[in-house]
Amino acid sequence: MIGILENGMIKVGIVGGTGYTGVELLRLLAQHPEVELTAITSRTEAGMPVAEMFPSLRGRVALKFTTPDEAKLNECDVVFFATPHGVAMAQAKELLANNVKILDLAADFRLKDIKEFAKWYGMEHTCPEILAEAVYGLAEINREAIKKARIVGLAGCYPTSVQLGLAPLLSPKSTGGKHLIDGTHIISDSKSGTSGAGRKAEIGTLLSEASDNFKAYSVKGHRHLPEIEQGLKAIAGHDQIGLTFVPHLTPMIRGIHSTLYVRLTEAGKDVDYQKLYENFYKDEPFVDVMPAGSHPETRSVRGSNGIRIAIHRPGGGDTLVILVVEDNLVKGASGQGVQCMNLMFGLPETMGLTQIAVSP
Numbered sequence: 001m002i003g004i005l006e007n008g009m010i011k012v013g014i015v016g017g018t019g020y021t022g023v024e025l026l027r028l029l030a031q032h033p034e035v036e037l038t039a040i041t042s043r044t045e046a047g048m049p050v051a052e053m054f055p056s057l058r059g060r061v062a063l064k065f066t067t068p069d070e071a072k073l074n075e076c077d078v079v080f081f082a083t084p085h086g087v088a089m090a091q092a093k094e095l096l097a098n099n100v101k102i103l104d105l106a107a108d109f110r111l112k113d114i115k116e117f118a119k120w121y122g123m124e125h126t127c128p129e130i131l132a133e134a135v136y137g138l139a140e141i142n143r144e145a146i147k148k149a150r151i152v153g154l155a156g157c158y159p160t161s162v163q164l165g166l167a168p169l170l171s172p173k174s175t176g177g178k179h180l181i182d183g184t185h186i187i188s189d190s191k192s193g194t195s196g197a198g199r200k201a202e203i204g205t206l207l208s209e210a211s212d213n214f215k216a217y218s219v220k221g222h223r224h225l226p227e228i229e230q231g232l233k234a235i236a237g238h239d240q241i242g243l244t245f246v247p248h249l250t251p252m253i254r255g256i257h258s259t260l261y262v263r264l265t266e267a268g269k270d271v272d273y274q275k276l277y278e279n280f281y282k283d284e285p286f287v288d289v290m291p292a293g294s295h296p297e298t299r300s301v302r303g304s305n306g307i308r309i310a311i312h313r314p315g316g317g318d319t320l321v322i323l324v325v326e327d328n329l330v331k332g333a334s335g336q337g338v339q340c341m342n343l344m345f346g347l348p349e350t351m352g353l354t355q356i357a358v359s360p
């Protein structure tokens with residue numbers, strides 16, 4: 001293992017250390033036995049000790065924030081970008097040239113089609129050649145490719161819940177190539193806590209706007225839609241995928257709950273879906289297929305890298321309902337990043353990620 005045997009601790013830099021995913025990376029990496037945090041950036045808080053902004057890290061993180069220019073990112077073994085889209089792609093070439101691995105929490109290295117990227121993110125992709133080699137960071141689906149990757153575009157928060165919720169129904173590994181569901185009419189009714197919108201000031205996430213309230217948004221098209229469709233097509237190995245994706249903002253801080261509706265085909269009517277899901281995920285340390293009839297709660301994964309899934313077939317009919325919960329900041333972002341980092345450095349995949357969810 002590179003980190004343990006050859007080079008000592010893995011030197012980690014974080015660009016965007018003051019945001020919600022940034023502080024979540026700090027929480028996880030400060031407890032990781034093979035990691036030495038070496039650089040944390042903030043343009044607005046440069047000079048401030050990290051533990052002054054986040055007292056939860058007092059005694060655990062001794063670094064100060066530095067500007068991205070002052071941070072010695074080229075001397076790191078790996079850099080996480082916990083920044084808005086467009087930041088990682090501006091620095092990727094130089095970092096890779098200095099043998100620094102990259103994990104981007106934003107969308108720069110997720111969509112493979114640069115026209116789609118420009119359409120949904122309102123900017124041209126500046127390094128398509130690096131995008132071509134980037135691996136999509138969803139360990140349960142892309143484990144072997146992530147192990148060999150220099151650069152990983154981590155899966156988005158909603159896309160993680162939807163893809164892992166549907167993978168057993170689409171992957172030829174579990175379907176044997178049969179079309180068990182009508183893949184062209186999938187519905188994903190997804191809800192997120194307000195931390196999904198980041199730490200920046202916005203009217204919609206003010207306490208008096210978001211608490212005691214519940215609403216859908218971006219129904220005509222959300223940026224995660226093309227990412228989910230791209231991922232589902234790759235899992236299925238064909239292009240006949242159509243998704244209606246409706247995200248909602250809920251009055252909680254952390255958590256995503258996706259309720260997925262699929263119509264079974266004739267070929268899919270006699271399948272034991274509980275068994276299918278249990279088999280598909282039997283060796284996955286972070287995916288829990290709950291007993292039949294369960295109703296997973298977001299608080300059962302809060303603060304942990306776990307994702308819990310329950311399968312229902314109401315009235316024994318031809319509609320399957322899959323319930324999925326995850327913590328958007330952990331399995332939906334920073335925990336997923338640490339999981340992929342472990343794979344990239346040959347470490348046990350669960351290292352630093354064994355926290356039990358915080359309840360109540």
Ligand SMILES: NC(=O)c1ccc[n+]([C@@H]2O[C@H](COP(=O)([O-])OP(=O)(O)OC[C@H]3O[C@@H](n4cnc5c(N)ncnc54)[C@H](OP(=O)(O)O)[C@@H]3O)[C@@H](O)[C@H]2O)c1
Binds near residue numbers: 019156196197198
């Ligand atoms: N929140 C979630 O649940 C979630 C889940 C999955 C993925 N993501 C993605 O992860 C990324 C970070 O999300 P977040 O929620 O942590 O955002 P956030 O709370 O808004 O934080 C953004 C961070 O990026 C820094 N930053 C902003 N512009 C920058 C620039 N041009 N150069 C360098 N640093 C810059 C900010 O610090 P300064 O302005 O001080 O430099 C801040 O630390 C986003 O792309 C988001 O889509 C978020």
